[in-house]
Amino acid sequence: MKIKNDFVTNSSSTSYIVCIPESYKFSKKIIEDNINSYDIGDYDSIDEILISANELLEKIKSGTEISLGDDDTYSYELIRMVSELIPDDLVIAGIDSKEDSIIGIKTETIKKVLNYENKE
Secondary structure, X not given: OOEOOOOOOOOOEEEEEEOOOOOOOOOHHHHHHHHHXXXXXXXXXXXXXXXXXXXXXXXXXXXXXXXXXXXXXXXXXXXXXXXXXXXXXHEEEEEEXXXXXXXXXXXXXXXXXXXXXXXX
């Protein structure tokens, strides 16, 4: 699996448009293998980080836009970790924007577009 090395951190900002299958979840192993790259200090265990990372992933799957550093529910580092651990093949596009964010598109929307294209 190819993983993004970092979220855009220069003065310009990028929003990533992603479509994450309903069945996709972070495994404990992927969190354990990558946790040392992040300063996630508000959690007592890997299991708590895993739960929060997958909750955040569910929000993205539902179509909620998650802005890096502009969310009171999740820490900056957790959002950064989740954004960087989303496999590249689930990223539809990266677009210039006002702030770094992740925009989820529901799989049903992708299916509608594909079905529409097949009708023509």
